[in-house]
Amino acid sequence: MSYEFLQYDSISIFHPTGVIRAKIELPGSKSESNRLLILKALHNRELDIMGLSESDDTVLLQKILDNDLKEGVVDCQLAGTSYRFLLAYFASMPGCDVLLTGAPRMLERPIGPLVAALRNLGADITYLGKDGYPPVRIQGKDLTEHYVEIDGSTSSQFISALMLIGTKMKSGLHIRITGRQVSVPYIYLTASTLQRLGFHVSIQLPDITILPASIKMSKVRVEPDWSAASYWYLVALLSKEAEIFLPGLRIPSMQGDSALRGYFDMLGVETVYLGSGIRLFRNSMREINSEALFLNFIDTPDIAQTIAVALAASGIKGYLTGLNTLRIKETNRIEALVNELSKFSVQCEFGNDCIRLSGGFTFAENTLINTYGDHRMAMAFAPLGIFGKIFIEHPGVVSKSYPNFWSDLIHAGFLIQET
Numbered sequence: 433m434s435y436e437f438l439q440y441d442s443i444s445i446f447h448p449t450g451v452i453r454a455k456i457e458l459p460g461s462k463s464e465s466n467r468l469l470i471l472k473a474l475h476n477r478e479l480d481i482m483g484l485s486e487s488d489d490t491v492l493l494q495k496i497l498d499n500d501l502k503e504g505v506v507d508c509q510l511a512g513t514s515y516r517f518l519l520a521y522f523a524s525m526p527g528c529d530v531l532l533t534g535a536p537r538m539l540e541r542p543i544g545p546l547v548a549a550l551r552n553l554g555a556d557i558t559y560l561g562k563d564g565y566p567p568v569r570i571q572g573k574d575l576t577e578h579y580v581e582i583d584g585s586t587s588s589q590f591i592s593a594l595m596l597i598g599t600k601m602k603s604g605l606h607i608r609i610t611g612r613q614v615s616v617p618y619i620y621l622t623a624s625t626l627q628r629l630g631f632h633v634s635i636q637l638p639d640i641t642i643l644p645a646s647i648k649m650s651k652v653r654v655e656p657d658w659s660a661a662s663y664w665y666l667v668a669l670l671s672k673e674a675e676i677f678l679p680g681l682r683i684p685s686m687q688g689d690s691a692l693r694g695y696f697d698m699l700g701v702e703t704v705y706l707g708s709g710i711r712l713f714r715n716s717m718r719e720i721n722s723e724a725l726f727l728n729f730i731d732t733p734d735i736a737q738t739i740a741v742a743l744a745a746s747g748i749k750g751y752l753t754g755l756n757t758l759r760i761k762e763t764n765r766i767e768a769l770v771n772e773l774s775k776f777s778v779q780c781e782f783g784n785d786c787i788r789l790s791g792g793f794t795f796a797e798n799t800l801i802n803t804y805g806d807h808r809m810a811m812a813f814a815p816l817g818i819f820g821k822i823f824i825e826h827p828g829v830v831s832k833s834y835p836n837f838w839s840d841l842i843h844a845g846f847l848i849q850e851t
């Protein structure tokens with residue numbers, strides 16, 4: 433694996449022909465990997481997880497769990513899912529005394545509903561900074577209650593965290609979700625991961641029941657990451673001609689971001705499922721006969737940036753809604769998107785949970801894309817290099833989920849240089 437260009441202040445990127453034929457080995461799903469690592473630590477340290485994500489977030493989580501630390505400071509850096517899962521994990525580990533912290537941005541990402549739910553289950557958690565936010569001190573305990581209510585309107589990671597530790601609780605766990613649940617497919621991903629390993633889970637939202645059990649399997653394979661696939665759909669869309677093979681992706685998939693297939697089909701990228709993976713084709717005959725597209729991302733927040741760039745660069749007007757959680761991710765993704773799209777004259781208006789794109793895209797050669805410490809800003813804008821040279825600030829941000837991204841673009845014929 434050669435993780436190129438991660439250390440530079442900025443890079444330039446462009447594609448000399450716009451014709452792409454490539455086979456790209458995507459990283460394993462970060463979401464699946466993180467769930468499996470927690471389950472492995474809770475139940476069976478011998479579990480063999482194949483195809484684990486090589487993302488910074490997963491590598492860090494694995495290191496923390498492998499250390500089997502009982503005391504001291506645990507720094508999750510920028511890894512939101514890992515932070516939320518570890519919060520529940522340590523809270524349910526009798527005898528541990530841990531200070532769980534992260535990078536400055538992590539200290540701005542809320543955890544209040546998860547802490548409240550864990551406390552109701554008997555956990556001992558103290559806020560060390562602002563109430564409702566990291567860092568916290570966790571003194572692990574046997575959690576003896578078996579019913580909990582939690583507000584699901586901030587993050588699904590809170591629900592998944594409870595589901596994961598519920599497998600280890602003596603009488604299991606019944607979770608009742610209050611509020612409007614966001615990112616629902618991630619809850620189903622947790623459930624299906626548990627079921628694959630032999631746990632009993634029943635979901636009838638807003639209720640989830642987990643029964644205690646042990647892992648029945650010794651090996652499990654992680655599917656490649658559909659959120660990472662989104663950048664290759666965008667490359668295909670913007671290309672003159674494309675045929676891209678992404679081995680290992682399945683249809684149907686338990687990863688909610690696989691819904692991106694439908695969006696891109698509408699825009700002119702066809703997906704063919706081959707059993708061994710998927711092949712993407714640019715269908716230049718496809719015409720969108722819609723004045724404007726109305727798309728809701730409440731279930732699939734991680735592909736909103738890719739689709740926003742896809743619509744803008746195709747000159748399609750769009751109303752993107754359900755963006756509630758984008759403000760509390762690696763950066764305020766709504767503002768970041770609007771700032772960067774404006775550099776290409778795209779007319780954007782935005783609110784708390786929506787962006788309206790009113791067209792007007794003009795490619796501007798040599799534009800510098802600011803990335804706001806957010807891997808998905810870098811990856812969603814990089815494919816614009818097909819139209820001409822652009823610059824990407826802090827290319828190293830991609831390692832949060834896809835460290836090989838730049839090397840893979842080079843493999844697909846992009847020319848990338850340090851600047």
Ligand SMILES: O=C(O)C1=C[C@@H](OP(=O)(O)O)[C@@H](O)[C@H](O)C1
Pocket residue numbers: 462463464466513586587588589592614615618733734757
């Ligand atoms: O459970 C998971 O693996 C994730 C859930 C989503 O977060 P929210 O539920 O906070 O939207 C998603 O954005 C994140 O990248 C991964």
Ligand SMILES: C=C(OP(=O)(O)O)C(=O)O
Pocket residue numbers: 489510511512513514734761762808833
């Ligand atoms: C939001 C993300 O991750 P996390 O919440 O795990 O930091 C992401 O990968 O886009």
